[in-house]
Amino acid sequence: MPLIQLAEHKLFGGLQRRYEHHSNSLNCVMQFSVYLPPQAAKGKVPVLYWLSGLTCTDENFSVKAGAQRIAAELGLMLVIPDTSPRGDLVADDPAYDLGKGAGFYVNATETPWAAHYRMYDYISQELPALVNAHLPANGRKAISGHSMGGHGALVIALREGGYSSVSAFSPICQPTECDWGRKAFSAYLGNDKAQWLQYDAAYLLAKTQTTLPILVDQGEADQFYPAQLRTQALQDANQHSQSGAQIRMQPGYDHSYYFISSFIEEHLRFHARHLAG
Amino acid sequence: MPLIQLAEHKLFGGLQRRYEHHSNSLNCVMQFSVYLPPQAAKGKVPVLYWLSGLTCTDENFSVKAGAQRIAAELGLMLVIPDTSPRGDLVADDPAYDLGKGAGFYVNATETPWAAHYRMYDYISQELPALVNAHLPANGRKAISGHSMGGHGALVIALREGGYSSVSAFSPICQPTECDWGRKAFSAYLGNDKAQWLQYDAAYLLAKTQTTLPILVDQGEADQFYPAQLRTQALQDANQHSQSGAQIRMQPGYDHSYYFISSFIEEHLRFHARHLAG
Numbered sequence: 001m002p003l004i005q006l007a008e009h010k011l012f013g014g015l016q017r018r019y020e021h022h023s024n025s026l027n028c029v030m031q032f033s034v035y036l037p038p039q040a041a042k043g044k045v046p047v048l049y050w051l052s053g054l055t056c057t058d059e060n061f062s063v064k065a066g067a068q069r070i071a072a073e074l075g076l077m078l079v080i081p082d083t084s085p086r087g088d089l090v091a092d093d094p095a096y097d098l099g100k101g102a103g104f105y106v107n108a109t110e111t112p113w114a115a116h117y118r119m120y121d122y123i124s125q126e127l128p129a130l131v132n133a134h135l136p137a138n139g140r141k142a143i144s145g146h147s148m149g150g151h152g153a154l155v156i157a158l159r160e161g162g163y164s165s166v167s168a169f170s171p172i173c174q175p176t177e178c179d180w181g182r183k184a185f186s187a188y189l190g191n192d193k194a195q196w197l198q199y200d201a202a203y204l205l206a207k208t209q210t211t212l213p214i215l216v217d218q219g220e221a222d223q224f225y226p227a228q229l230r231t232q233a234l235q236d237a238n239q240h241s242q243s244g245a246q247i248r249m250q251p252g253y254d255h256s257y258y259f260i261s262s263f264i265e266e267h268l269r270f271h272a273r274h275l276a277g
Numbered sequence: 278m279p280l281i282q283l284a285e286h287k288l289f290g291g292l293q294r295r296y297e298h299h300s301n302s303l304n305c306v307m308q309f310s311v312y313l314p315p316q317a318a319k320g321k322v323p324v325l326y327w328l329s330g331l332t333c334t335d336e337n338f339s340v341k342a343g344a345q346r347i348a349a350e351l352g353l354m355l356v357i358p359d360t361s362p363r364g365d366l367v368a369d370d371p372a373y374d375l376g377k378g379a380g381f382y383v384n385a386t387e388t389p390w391a392a393h394y395r396m397y398d399y400i401s402q403e404l405p406a407l408v409n410a411h412l413p414a415n416g417r418k419a420i421s422g423h424s425m426g427g428h429g430a431l432v433i434a435l436r437e438g439g440y441s442s443v444s445a446f447s448p449i450c451q452p453t454e455c456d457w458g459r460k461a462f463s464a465y466l467g468n469d470k471a472q473w474l475q476y477d478a479a480y481l482l483a484k485t486q487t488t489l490p491i492l493v494d495q496g497e498a499d500q501f502y503p504a505q506l507r508t509q510a511l512q513d514a515n516q517h518s519q520s521g522a523q524i525r526m527q528p529g530y531d532h533s534y535y536f537i538s539s540f541i542e543e544h545l546r547f548h549a550r551h552l553a554g
Binding site: 011012016063064066068069091120221252253256257258259261262 | 286287288289290340341343345346405496498507529530531533534535536539
């Protein structure tokens with residue numbers, strides 16, 4: 001088996017595991033975390049992929065969100081990848097918002113990033129294939145994420161088929177028009193803005209007549225709202241496409257995992273409904 | 278107000294705050310965290326004190342346990358102190374199990390520790406007085422903790438009046454007879470073992486005909502069980518004293534916060550019942 005198990009903890013009657021494997025898309029060794037609900041001991045279960053934000057690894061969501069309690073009840077497997085390629089051979093940048101911890105879920109085309117930074121392929125193709133082959137997954141999947149990971153979840157679900165639903169907390173809705181996105185996309189994708197748009201959730205939603213169930217929560221006291229997150233652009237795109245996305249503003253909540261933990265139960269129940277449907 | 282608010286996050290409709298203050302018992306500046314449930318905006322509420330384990334600060338439980346969801350439902354304030362005095366003037370040791378992060382909830386009598394390491398007084402006297410004076414506390418309190426903090430919670434509740442209930446996860450039940458306890462107590466209290474016994478939960482329970490409600494959970498896959506934790510000594514003391522403590526073994530669970538998060542709901546409901554009674 002190409003997955004090496006690094007750790008296992010019993011949690012809400014299920015198992016929290018950490019795996020290591022060699023990624024062909026990223027050309028390096030990667031780690032990811034999985035929560036196997038109690039139901040996975042007896043049969044195959046649906047999977048929710050969680051994409052984390054800038055500076056995170058697979059551990060932040062595993063430890064802070066409190067999602068496993070609900071996943072145990074609902075019989076959902078959680079798969080929680082890292083946010084970039086890793087290792088000494090991988091290009092990096094001293095800033096927190098470029099390089100390691102900041103892969104932005106794109107396939108980089110520019111030097112020095114293109115050699116490893118292919119997170120779009122890793123998350124949308126390689127990791128699901130690995131999960132379906134080696135873990136008790138029933139083939140149904142949904143995707144969610146936070147901030148940079150909310151951007152990744154929306155972009156992947158809107159472009160790829162096969163996700164029953166998508167949700168996001170505080171997503172970077174229009175990276176082509178904010179500082180974080182312009183910096184990362186210039187580095188990873190070069191200066192042709194036409195290339196950037198394939199990774200812009202607001203642009204993708206506006207041009208898609210999608211029936212994909214979409215749920216977004218945005219805290220009104222978020223320190224990155226509205227400048228970096230540009231939630232309004234997603235709301236505008238939603239009206240334009242009539243996609244029926246629920247985009248909810250939550251008064252008083254900030255950008256932290258305290259916000260995520262407050263609403264993760266609603267997101268998991270939303271995904272479970274559509275995964276069962 | 279002698280409490281300086283350092284941070285505030287909205288969480289499950291309530292507020293997670295971090296405070297700084299000068300501690301007279303510890304003779305240094307301390308930080309602690311508080312969760313104010315939504316009910317505290319309208320009136321005074323009971324308080325659950327949480328004592329953390331070796332190497333922890335107030336942040337581990339705040340971020341990892343998932344307790345605030347249940348505290349919000351039950352109307353419980355959570356008060357989460359640090360595990361030792363802090364600051365450049367405070368004596369320390371390079372080991373993880375002595376000095377900073379390892380106060381063991383005792384009043385040290387030996388040099389160089391006695392100048393600051395008075396965690397017993399801080400937790401049992403100074404902090405509750407501060408909380409009652411400056412936060413919306415109704416005067417009813419309970420106490421819980423993990424590992425070194427489970428030891429602290431049991432010892433303080435058994436010695437002091439005024440706690441409605443006590444609970445512990447993976448407590449160090451008999452520190453006078455395990456490596457962690459012998460090392461810390463020798464340093465903080467000297468070599469007179471009679472002094473040590475005032476901080477030994479198994480000893481205190483055996484000699485007390487207490488009616489205090491006590492709940493203990495111990496994972497059977499805990500890497501520190503049984504050698505450091507000596508749960509059997511607490512079970513023996515419980516039989517001897519007929520105190521009616523519930524001491525539960527939980528198959529498959531380890532010493533991590535994944536164990537705590539799996540059972541914290543039962544502990545909070547246990548405390549809420551007795552705080553209301």
